Amino acid sequence: MVKTKNTDLQTQERIFKAATEVFEEKGFAAARMQEIADRAEINKALLHYYFRSKELLFEAVFQVLLKKMFEKILSVFMMDISFEKKIKLYYEEHINILIKNPNLPLFLLNEISHNPELVQGIRETLRYSEMRDVIYKQHSRELRKYGIKKGELPQLMVTVVSMAIFPFAARNVMKMMMEQLGDNKSFNNFMQARKDFASDFVIAALKNRKK
């Protein structure tokens, strides 16, 4: 029985992990192959041995990070539970993920904006129009009650997700504006509190809209 050398996977995994960190922190353009090699504790040549080029290494990393961002959102919004429960569950789950991956939002927003080619992989991962239809079908009664017309659903969706995502994208700006958020622990506390603040805020707004 042929046994895969332990070192094979270990090395490739170490490279991938290092690359993920560096790309996430610096973005594609500012990331350096040398830094990735240093963090993986191997030399530059090995990066090319395993991934051929910076572009290819990046694309591998990007796909994984894209999934990490969207898979959970999608699965929550597709669930068959009340809209109110869905909102609560979304903030709980997504904020937890983002606390573990605080650079994810800014990284993805940027790379997608600057590199339209990456679009292909996205369309497969997130079928928004499908999600939108499911949501509108599942919750047509509730949304009508809240006075949300079909055309306004994008406005609502963007609002909901921005309340979770934006603080992470802006966290360095926030940190320098509010002394209280200086360290990571304070910021994480802020985001923990935000789970309830955001759900309550959204639910309150919906229950009190002008129709």
Next chain:
Amino acid sequence: MVKTKNTDLQTQERIFKAATEVFEEKGFAAARMQEIADRAEINKALLHYYFRSKELLFEAVFQVLLKKMFEKILSVFMMDISFEKKIKLYYEEHINILIKNPNLPLFLLNEISHNPELVQGIRETLRYSEMRDVIYKQHSRELRKYGIKKGELPQLMVTVVSMAIFPFAARNVMKMMMEQLGDNKSFNNFMQARKDFASDFVIAALKNRKK
């Protein structure tokens, strides 16, 4: 009387304008001096003649863009009008600015995150703690009525500004998710509609909060 050569200012201005465009679109790391020179219709050497280095050119551009982003926000939030009016006015004014400068949010979020040195200029431009105090003093009655405790003010502020800023930072992601937003005109319509949606949403949420 010594007359400043017309060409002096014209060239410097053309460089500055070109640099603004390129830095805003690509970010510092991916921006190329050659591209700036091409857009300004001069050659690379002149860039260095006027601004010495890429870093210095960038910093000049950055300071202007930072002001463009925050000056209006600050002036609106410092005004002596009711909280409700302030919210409406903020969305009206800031969304107008951002429609004219759609790349501003992502550019600033990024560069500030990646380059902590830029912080200095920011602290002068936006004195958040001052603004927060003014807001809490001016609106203590209203905020109490809405059940917003002093500690929750950051949660509210981040929510308010994110509703205007986030869609611009995420607009390429949104464009590829929703076919309706494909072109700029549709996106701008979305943001025009968002002025009312956002103010109504925030006001409704505040008036209906659990205390």
Next chain:
DNA sequence: GTCTATAGAAGGATAGAC
């Protein structure tokens, strides 16, 4: 002030030994 030409550094990629 503006240009051409080129220096000099950095970074991605590959050859070849082990």
Next chain:
DNA sequence: GTCTATCCTTCTATAGAC
């Protein structure tokens, strides 16, 4: 599979003519 050495391109920056 992994390393050292090196190539080659790209990019910032400067020298020097006009």
